[in-house]
């Protein structure tokens with residue numbers, strides 16, 4: 001079998017907040033074209049990993065290699081182009097409340113591309129179709145259902161066609177129908193070549209979209225394996241996550 005190409009590599013990342021050690025040597029590789037699920041208890045540091053990748057947190061030690069470059073300690077200015085290549089789907093959608101859906105989606109295109117207003121409108125409409133929200137252009141975020149807010153957040157994160165998309169609990173709080181829709185959107189983007197990290201407590205959702213799954217525990221990636229291996233694993237640590245026992 002051919003060696004998978006690594007697009008993003010986290011090497012020995014350490015991070016403390018005051019006395020609290022959150023990461024104690026987190027290391028893993030993200031392969032081109034895969035969705036990597038990431039499990040971990042509440043407060044284990046999953047969001048901090050995603051935030052570190054896009055430069056919203058700064059590791060105390062370690063490297064984050066993306067396209068041959070260490071992202072740790074890049075300046076805001078140097079991070080700006082990197083953020084067009086790494087999309088981030090925030091847990092609550094994180095739309096700008098005072099902007100319409102169309103304005104929210106147009107924003108990254110206006111700030112990072114030279115597209116004309118007409119081209120921007122076309123691209124926004126295309127994206128809204130893809131996330132099952134045609135004609136939602138003029139609605140404000142507070143006029144959307146929770147599921148629509150998340151799909152609009154997904155559309156905005158993906159509109160610049162980033163190489164990597166980071167998903168922070170995208171299905172949290174969604175009913176089964178909206179969960180299914182969002183997962184289908186993710187699978188559709190994956191077919192078009194998207195690579196992603198999928199942080200979630202939703203085990204069936206992770207099983208549905210992930211090629212591999214990693215477990216963050218005690219500040220380290222304690223396990224990383226294919227989804228099939230994880231489903232069949234008899235390892236007590238793995239089972240505590242796949243059965244949800246780690247929560248109880």
Ligand SMILES: Nc1ncnc2c1ncn2[C@@H]1O[C@H](COP(=O)(O)OP(=O)(O)OP(=O)(O)O)[C@@H](O)[C@H]1O
Nearest residue numbers: 017020022040041042043044045046047048049201
């Ligand atoms: N900016 C910050 N300042 C201080 N502590 C922080 C900060 N960000 C995160 N933490 C702490 O780091 C730990 C890990 O936080 P993180 O948000 O990554 O957890 P998580 O695994 O995403 O949890 P959840 O599943 O509940 O979202 C928590 O104890 C949190 O309180």
Ligand SMILES: [Mg+2]
Nearest residue numbers: 046047048168
């Ligand atoms: Mg989190």
